[in-house]
Amino acid sequence: MSARVRKRAPDAPAGSDHASRFYAAVRKIRKGTVASYGEVARMAGLPGRARQVGYALHRLPWDSTVPWHRVVNAKGEIAIGADPDAKREQRRRLEAEGVEFDERGRVVRDDRRS
DNA sequence: ATTCTGACTTGGG
DNA sequence: CCCCAAGCCAGAA
Numbered sequence A: 001m002s003a004r005v006r007k008r009a010p011d012a013p014a015g016s017d018h019a020s021r022f023y024a025a026v027r028k029i030r031k032g033t034v035a036s037y038g039e040v041a042r043m044a045g046l047p048g049r050a051r052q053v054g055y056a057l058h059r060l061p062w063d064s065t066v067p068w069h070r071v072v073n074a075k076g077e078i079a080i081g082a083d084p085d086a087k088r089e090q091r092r093r094l095e096a097e098g099v100e101f102d103e104r105g106r107v108v109r110d111d112r113r114s
Numbered sequence B: 001a002t003t004c005t006g007a008c009t010t011g012g013g
Numbered sequence C: 001c002c003c004c005a006a007g008c009c010a011g012a013a
Helices: A015-027 A037-043 A050-058 A084-096
Strands: none
Touching: A015 A037, A015 A050, A037 A050
8 A cells, every 4th residue: 555644744732642741740749849831841851842832731520540630830830720620729728738939829849849 | 814912031120 | 918911822702
């Protein structure tokens, strides 16, 4: 048979295939700690795709084993807006792991490397 | 096809 | 501390 039609160039990014990559990076986040979307994107080897990380996690099913709740924005705050239920769930899970929040709803980072 | 919005980040003011 | 512009990619209207 003829060569199969190449749907995209070998060097072209594969659209939404990065999801698995992001999930793998999120799994690496140690319990009781948090990482920003940008950090996750960087860990996944895709710097600059922070927004896509959020999108990938948004589509993540509730029965997933991926610790999506350990991902917050650069300000250390929960980035969810249009889903107060999920937002509350994230905070609940983090507090269950020992993560503290300040009055403004920002994560208090314990680990302070100096 | 085009436009807008979004679980974002970084840098400058 | 807050606000804004540019960069990024995917999905909904």
